[in-house]
């Protein structure tokens with residue numbers, strides 16, 4: 001039996017990957033839900049959201065103590081994954097989530113610590129019984145990345161379709177590319193808004209705000225201190241923000257062969273412990289969750305050090321993130 005893709009509200013530029021070889025079909029940006037909101041307690045909006053940090057280590061180098069950047073928001077049994085660092089599918093399983101629950105994938109930017117397992121998450125979820133539509137969102141060239149990944153995996157996909165009776169994976173995936181901030185999508189569970197952030201030299205890079213039935217959650221992605229992020233996060237219940245600990249940077253940089261270039265990139269493109277506290281204060285968020293730790297592996301920084309470095313700059317609830325931590 002061929003499952004029918006679910007219907008969904010459509011959104012920005014949409015690209016349906018109905019054929020690996022065929023042209024991509026795109027519709028113009030449509031602000032399909034301006035002014036709408038998910039009122040707590042209304043209609044389908046009674047569900048409680050879950051937010052689980054799947055990977056909290058910043059940077060592409062695999063680490064022993066933290067997985068690569070990824071988080072998932074679950075509402076009414078549907079999983080929305082934000083960023084797909086290496087190992088995201090296994091982290092979903094370790095978090096006790098069914099891969100078949102995947103409903104949306106949101107990529108903040110195309111650094112490999114955020115997208116290395118984007119295609120793998122789709123493929124492995126499908127191989128683990130995903131049979132309903134998945135929408136993926138992010139900056140260009142997300143459609144091309146998707147198409148090339150499916151082509152790369154064609155032998156496996158065709159084999160499993162024949163041997164296991166699975167539906168064509170490409171028919172389940174709808175890609176939505178965008179280069180500007182604004183409304184991204186809305187369905188019965190969440191309303192998602194993107195804001196451009198400053199993460200040179202990657203352009204565009206986005207932060208996402210998820211307005212869920214019970215709370216609002218903002219994921220910063222990678223950014224240096226940024227007014228757009230402050231605006232996006234204004235009044236949010238939870239802000240998950242990247243963080244960098246300057247006193248440990250020299251040891252990290254010394255462990256890399258391209259030290260000078262790396263130092264310049266980190267300082268120009270990321271947010272320090274002092275800055276992240278100030279941003280959360282200015283945005284007026286209730287809870288600040290530190291994630292995407294730099295350094296995330298060597299040198300090892302204790303939770304108390306991160307906490308103490310941010311605490312003077314933010315008086316709300318402060319959480320030092322860890323892999324598989326659920327944020328309430």
Ligand SMILES: [Zn+2]
Pocket residue numbers: 058059069111113114222292
């Ligand atoms: Zn990163």
Ligand SMILES: [Zn+2]
Pocket residue numbers: 109111199202222
């Ligand atoms: Zn980055």
